[in-house]
Amino acid sequence: MSQTKTDPETEVRPETRLAPPWNVVVHDDPINLMSYVTDVFMKVFGYSRSKARRHMLEVHTKGRSVLWTGAREQAEIYASKLQSFHLRTTMEAAE
Secondary structure: OOOOOOOOOOOOOOOOOOOOOEEEEEEOOOOOOHHHHHHHHHHHHOOOHHHHHHHHHHHHHHOEEEEEEEOHHHHHHHHHHHHHOOOOEEEEEOO
16 A cells, blocks of 8 residues: 655745835925924934934925935824924925
């Protein structure tokens, strides 16, 4: 009597993907004072004055600054908070 060889059971794992990160971006505007923008960054993100100022200067000189990158839900919360302070804010998928 011959025995048939069978393949050992193969473990099948479902493919899981992490959600892509999102950037919170603030854009330059002609309305808000630089000191105000710095204070908002400190309040919303808890940034030090020097880090907040660095981002504010990037907005001022380059027209935009990526302030935070992470999960979409948190990015939406940050974007909403920044908009409530009347800052031009958008979200974009991070590369």
